[in-house]
Amino acid sequence: LKLDYLGIILNVSATCLTSSWFGFKHDCHVATTYISLTLGLSVIIVFLFLKPGADGASAAVWRSLVIADLMATEYTPLIHAYILRGAEALEYFPWRAAAKMVSVDIIGVLFYITRFPESRFPDTFDIWISSGAGHQIFHASVIIGRVIYLRGLRELT
Template identity: 30%
Template structure:
């Protein structure tokens, strides 16, 4: 039986689509027609347009995060940390699960983009604080409480505020997310007053968090300034636009965080400062 041939619609220019869709003034071509059809949106995964790289730069990492979170991570814990407590593994599964949700949903349903980023920040904070304060449960609770307050404000004021959802408010949203993400350095600064820095670097994986922060800053700066497409409009409509680079740097940051948290947990596991809890 012959296979049904995929219908590939004619791609449109920015002046042929609604303004909410052509939100980047420097991306002029490669737009899919607005169909309001879920099926046609799924079919658009099979042909090239100016959202293809954006979609796959999240979907592929979502699959990888799902595998790492549900299979590879479990095997790694069983083989390397046989005496680890159940909560030890749970915090890493939380990080992987929030990564899957963030990568897998945000580019399929754009309206949930910022909600899933909040979840991703939450997952990163939980795992980072857990391993960094492994033997200090009271500090963990205080730090988590601080994070909860920050994320509640972020979700309520930025994510759910309809006045801040337009393209004109993009930089406000980006600034809020960056500020919230970097509030993780408040526990680090506090911990640096308690532990020798060399020890803290190992027990919390600080060097990896610095790298993660650098990746996020670079990605956000490129996204906020629309570089490189603002430099040469239309050249980067399909490949190499700022949002694509931003996605890639965020993905690198997430996996850098996971690797750093695992490395820090291994140090805490080997250098028993306290009984497992």
């Protein structure tokens, strides 16, 4: 379970890092600042998630909100670039792909939090693991979201 958390944090952090890297490729100091902040925040979250209180169904909503907050930090550099250089600065960010990815992620998180469909149909959708189909749908949505994002990054290069 702890490795699951680590994987999620690494996925989200990598998205934030690449957004800052591409978005501020002409301003290395700003990119380095955002990358450092993302790495620092990610390390803090890893240590928070290693605590025993972060486990279990009772902490699922809290964990999801912490991850959502980390995901939201991806948009801070975008807003910063817009304030500094206007709309033309956004062409360096994979913001369209990121918006699509986050939409897919949110759908997955909703399945995870509501534990649907296993909450309505117990033992019917447990395919690979016994933790339920909502969790499996969440993981599938993360993979789909990252593929969408990677395709967006390829369009920038």
